[in-house]
Amino acid sequence: MVWYRLHWDQDNTDRPTALLVNYVSLASAMYVNGSLVYRDPQLVEPLSRSWTKPRYFLLDKPLLRQGRNTLLVRVSGLAAYQPGFGTVEVGDPAVVHPRFLDGVRWRYDLQMLDQMVTLVFGGLFGIIWLLRRKDSSYGWYALSTLLSFVYGLNYTAESIWPLPSTDAWEAVNAAAYLAAGSSFAVFLLRYVDRRWPRVEWGLLAINLVSFAAVIVAPTPSGIHRGWWFAVGGLIYYAATFGFAWHAVHKRRTDHLVLSACLMIPLLVSIHDFLLYYGVIRSDRYLLAVTSPLTVVGMGFALAYRFAVAMRRVEGFNLELKQEVDAATRQLGDTLTREHSLAIENLRIGERLNLVRDLHDGFGGSLVGAITSLERAPPSPVGEHTIAVLRELRDDLRLIVDTTTYEQATDLASFMATFRHRWDQRLELANIDSQWQLDGLDGLYLGPARSLDLMRFLQEALTNVLKHSRARHATTAIVCDRGRLRIAVSDDGVGFDEGRKTTGAGLASLRARATRLNGAFQRTTAPGQGVSLSLDMPA
Incomplete structure (x- = not known):
């Protein structure tokens, strides 16, 4: 006293x-x-x-x-x-009273305004964090502002209630300042989507020590509070300068604006630190004057994030609409395709029923007629009739084979039964047959194209069997680079290329080549056999 x-x-x-x-x-x-x-x-x-x-x-x-x-x-x-x-x-009161009002304005009113703004913003960001827990930066800023409010009571409170002594008040005030600076540093880290566990654990440890000192030894903590203020100030300066460096390098608008709004209070705080430590003399702390800048910076940051979120929502709505339209089109295509498949399956089912009826009825009659004629006494008419019936039987087998197979049957499976049947027929005619089948596994032509291809091969091999008088016949079917090449050749008598033919076999081969969208070619000469080839898309 x-x-x-x-x-x-x-x-x-x-x-x-x-x-x-x-x-x-x-x-x-x-x-x-x-x-x-x-x-x-x-x-x-x-x-x-x-x-x-x-x-x-x-x-x-x-x-x-x-x-x-x-x-x-x-x-x-x-x-x-x-x-x-x-x-x-x-x-004179006219001179002295304005100076009194000026002192109240600078030393109390601005501090009270800063307190109210701090409390309002702390509550606002705290509510935002409660509604959106995953965005922890809002929670850290709310904690920082509430701790700053506790520290700011040093400039507005006229009583230290509920604390028992001035020592305890000063100790709590210093601990609140340190905690506010630490939580503000973590807020800036979260705002730039960074996590530094070691730094954050270190800040937590320092704050636990400061609050423990307040509880255990309030008098020494209050007397030596300057050390806690120094540590809190260094944390605040390091966080602000680090954020400014990040903002300059990343060039994000909200980062730059917030950084600029934080730098001015930081510079003003140097005056307050010098005043607190007795380096300069004054009765006014000025940091509260710059609080509107911090409000502007945080308001802009909040508005910027809201605008970015709205743009994302609008973009998401547009993208969602596009995806819904695409899904609708895809669903329409799928339904159309399923409708077409249903019609196709219905047709296939009818075709299969027809083929089964042919196989069970007409096929059985053909086999019975051939068997009866083979047991009858030999005659030229009977042998010719048997040959015609066998051709009808083979043709029926082709239709049955290519129709009753599943859609996903590859060409190699079609060729297996076809080759076996023709090997037997050529062997009975004393013709040695050789086959080259390459690249047919996994090649799907569908029933219609497979039937046309089988008929082409059947017509070509029938010519070898009936007209060539050959001893050897070679059949090559090769798929390479999206092209299917078929070649049937023999070492028979051949004929003159310029001679006109009256049979329907050659015309049938050309017609089937056209249906298969392929190129047909015939090569022959007297005594050099015949070579028939077809080049078509696979």
């Missing part, structure tokens, strides 16, 4: 005189000419905190005396917390 006595001479007492005491820390009682004009509620521990506002008095008779007047001030404070007594001004 310290007493200050000041004197001034008053020439005229007819008009009121203004008295302004701009600064007293921590609590005070003031007497003018022995009369009490102001007293804080607590002049002993727990001390009141009247340092946040200047004190203004309008003095008049009889309190104000002609000649010498005395101001007696009792200042109660603790040596560790910068107790002191500022300047005193006595004069």
